[in-house]
Amino acid sequence: xxxxAQGWLIVDELGGSxxxxxxxxxxxxxxxxxxxxxxxxxxxxxDRRKLIMIISGCAALILLIxxxxxxxxxxxxxxxxxxxxxxxxxxxxxxxVRSSFFPLLIERKHMMSAVALGSIMWQFSRLVTPVLGxxxxxxxxxxxxxxxxxxxxxxxxxxxxxxxxxxKNTQKHKxxxxxxxxxxxxxxxxxDFKILIALTYSTHFFGFQYLQLMPLFAQKLxxxxxxxxxxxxxxxxxxxxxxxxxxxxxxxxxxxKIMIVGSLLFCxxxxxxSLVTSFYLALVFLFIGGACNTIFFVIxxxxxxxxxxxxxxxxxxxxxxxxxxxxxxxxLMSGIVANIFGITIAVLAGTTILGTIFILMFITQPIxxxxxxxxxxx
Numbered sequence: 001x002x003x004x005a006q007g008w009l010i011v012d013e014l015g016g017s018x019x020x021x022x023x024x025x026x027x028x029x030x031x032x033x034x035x036x037x038x039x040x041x042x043x044x045x046x047d048r049r050k051l052i053m054i055i056s057g058c059a060a061l062i063l064l065i066x067x068x069x070x071x072x073x074x075x076x077x078x079x080x081x082x083x084x085x086x087x088x089x090x091x092x093x094x095x096x097v098r099s100s101f102f103p104l105l106i107e108r109k110h111m112m113s114a115v116a117l118g119s120i121m122w123q124f125s126r127l128v129t130p131v132l133g134x135x136x137x138x139x140x141x142x143x144x145x146x147x148x149x150x151x152x153x154x155x156x157x158x159x160x161x162x163x164x165x166x167x168k169n170t171q172k173h174k175x176x177x178x179x180x181x182x183x184x185x186x187x188x189x190x191x192d193f194k195i196l197i198a199l200t201y202s203t204h205f206f207g208f209q210y211l212q213l214m215p216l217f218a219q220k221l222x223x224x225x226x227x228x229x230x231x232x233x234x235x236x237x238x239x240x241x242x243x244x245x246x247x248x249x250x251x252x253x254x255x256x257k258i259m260i261v262g263s264l265l266f267c268x269x270x271x272x273x274s275l276v277t278s279f280y281l282a283l284v285f286l287f288i289g290g291a292c293n294t295i296f297f298v299i300x301x302x303x304x305x306x307x308x309x310x311x312x313x314x315x316x317x318x319x320x321x322x323x324x325x326x327x328x329x330x331x332l333m334s335g336i337v338a339n340i341f342g343i344t345i346a347v348l349a350g351t352t353i354l355g356t357i358f359i360l361m362f363i364t365q366p367i368x369x370x371x372x373x374x375x376x377x378x
Contacts, residue, residue: 001133002063002149003028004232005142006080008225009070011215013142014077018216018343022335025212025328027085032325035092036318037180048314051097052160058090060153067146088325095321097314130236134229183315192307193316195368196300199361200323203263203296205330206354210270210347211235212331213338220343221279234283238290245291246298255299256371260362262295267355274347303371 010016010024066083069075136144187193210217211232218228242262249258266289273285308316330350338346362369 001129001145001152004130004133004229005137005145005149006066006084007212007215008137008228009075009142010077010080011219012225014075014080016077018213018335018338018346020077020335021212021215022332022339024081024084025331025335027081027328028088029325029327029329029332031085031088032092032095033322033329035089036095036322036325037183037315038092038318048097049160049163051093053157055090055094055097056153056157056160059087059094060150060157062087062090063146063150063153067143067150070141070143070146091325095318095324128233128236130229130232131226132229134224134226137225137229179315183312183319186309186312186316187319190307191365191367192371193304195361195365196304197320197323199263199358199368200297200300200320201326202354202357203266203293204323205326205333206350206357207263207266207270207293208327209330209334209350210274212328213334213343213346216338216343217274217282221277221282223279227279231282231286234286235290238287238292239294241287242291242294243298246295249295250299250302253372256369257362259296259299259371260358260369262292263358264355265289266292266296267351267358271348271351274344274351 006024007021010020014020062083066075066080069079133145136148187197214231215228218224218231221227221231223230249255252258269285269289269292273282273289276282276285304316304320334343334346334350337349
């Protein structure tokens with residue numbers, strides 16, 4: 001919700017352009033990418049529960065500063081971008097720590113169900129919060145969203161505090177750069193990890209560029225902040241369906257092919273979204289895109305979580321979670337392209353590149369296309 005409000009604040013209230021959104025995307029991603037590797041190493045060294053609590057407190061403080069600036073009308077575009085970059089620095093530790101902490105609460109045999117359930121909760125938040133955010137922005141302004149986000153991070157801090165789980169540190173005396181290198185070497189030695197992480201990176205960089213440009217698409221379709229929220233929620237609703245589909249196909253012998261088909265349909269649906277001028281057709285294509293992409297995401301995440309050794313989980317997942325920072329970083333590319341050729345061409349360029357990558361992987365990588373649900377633990 002806070003990310004949504006940042007984009008709307010820049011475009012609607014501060015008169016920003018597609019290029020401004022691109023700068024916001026870069027500020028929201030580059031610090032996270034730089035810190036993710038160290039965050040993963042830190043997750044394997046220090047009590048992850050305490051780290052999540054510290055991160056939650058820092059995130060709440062940063063958003064509180066933005067909320068105060070916005071509510072007092074002192075906010076400028078550079079304020080939003082600067083605070084987004086500081087937040088991204090903090091999130092560089094959050095991703096690997098969080099993704100390596102919660103699997104410790106789950107039995108291995110329940111990993112697929114747990115990932116699917118986690119996806120349902122995440123997608124449900126993507127469904128509900130944009131609608132609420134749009135309504136709140138329309139009737140209460142963006143600063144109200146930021147204050148609510150502060151409360152959200154504080155509630156996370158309290159929730160994690162209530163989990164009485166302390167993890168012992170087994171690698172305190174290793175050099176952090178050697179530890180990072182150990183995680184990189186593990187991934188380099190595993191074809192399945194290299195392919196899945198590379199495809200996830202590509203999907204989030206090229207395929208999700210439309211998210212960064214969504215405020216401009218809302219304006220193109222003649223909608224205000226509430227319409228902007230509905231567009232984002234449509235993607236979340238589709239993702240819920242995708243998670244249900246994963247539950248039906250997870251034991252299939254054709255899981256790899258299903259992932260590829262789903263990703264190609266995602267590219268097609270987002271391409272059509274960028275072309276339509278009807279708000280309701282846009283909702284339909286975003287719904288389809290959300291469902292298709294989630295199939296790839298949930299299965300891919302499950303394979304990685306099951307197969308990664310526990311002693312390097314934090315570092316490997318730190319490398320994996322860089323993917324979420326590639327969404328706003330891809331927004332920098334799309335912002336530059338959109339500033340020259342328009343938002344439709346920017347999105348079409350990204351989906352065309354992504355579709356080509358998946359086709360090449362299907363042709364050249366049998367280990368991916370022949371992935372079977374029964375082989376997840378191999």
